[in-house]
Amino acid sequence: MTGAALTAARAGLVSCEACQLLSRPASASAPGYCRRCGEKLEYRRHASIETTWALVVAAAICYIPANALPVFTTTTLGEEEPDTILSGVAFLYTSGSWPLALIVLVASVMIPLGKLVALVYLLVTVQRGSIANNRERTRLYRIVEIIGRWSMLDVFVAAFTVALVQLQPLTSVAPGAGVLFFAAVVVMTMLAAESFDPRLIWDASNPRQAGHG
């Protein structure tokens, strides 16, 4: 792999993120909009590193109350029992359905944490100008982008448990504050993956290239 690979940015071209049409903008500082589909054109996603860091930090903070606070509270004959994400996993495990416990554990704990760690790793290596393992880092980014949606699982579990178990006065389930924080973690990590620009991974190998916006 030579360091002088010809990228679109180096050739003065900008690729539309929606339809992949290549344009040669009249002005490099304000590329304008794609003429085929109307998407805003950018050599690199705007303020990619800063936006991704902000969302990653915010998601990491929200991850604490998401796990500490109950996602829902079951009331059975006046007796309240709060359920957090981890106690939900423990319940599934003890009730004998360990495959489901594993699925929920992966989707609700390992995927959000793994995404945060992966994004921090990508951000730090890009900021340090690393040129090692570009292909692997790009693949890691793609995995983060694809699996992120699965952490919505627990939000759906809470929603449908709440919707169905409404047998007042016998038993009922109400959502807890944890579900809001957990939903925030999922949405913010998804947006963080969207705002990170994988092309920055490769830009360090092209040192004389025009800077990103």
Added chain:
Amino acid sequence: MNAHVETSSIACPDCDLLQHMPPLPRGTKARCVRCGHVLASRPPGPRDLSLALALAAAITFVIANVSPLMDLSAVGRTASTTIAGGAYQMWVEGEPIVSVLIAFCAVIAPGAYLLFMLILLFAAQRSPPPHWAGEMLRWTHHFEMWSMLEVMMLGILVALIKIAEVASVEAGIGLYAVGALILLIPAVMVTFDARELWARVEWVGGATSRQAPGGVPVAESRR
């Protein structure tokens, strides 16, 4: 005014490497030579296949949303819920933001995706396609990302197993419809040839007057 470049050149969305895109035979993919990202894939089936699948998916989507997902009964009392019911109860119980998010991921995004795909696929029958097809296709990709029916399906199954401890639950027609949808929607996605439609979308100063590629290098990307 921006000048456009020959459409057979493409920059990898993941690493920005400029490459020449050869015409792809049906059922093949082109990968980036540098990072391995799938630059383009040409579905094997005929163009009308995705239209047929999208129609089937749209009908199934309506059934999934109007029929109960499941019925619950415990000591003589019964309850049932629909997809919208899942979002509605969250709103009632004081979590409006989560409620809107669920409604968006489970109803609005997949619904809008299917509606836009149907309009696009009917519009694509015309040659050239209408001028708004490009703008619409761009929006369709955004809805695609937030449509989470498969995640919802797994979430419902987990909820069902949890509830089965305290009450008897029975899957409704809606749940079977969701099961069919999570196969139909990906089928629409993989049979739809977005690149072929993009190539036919006409735009101001495009398509009709092709300009010479401005020093764009050629790198074979087929694998």
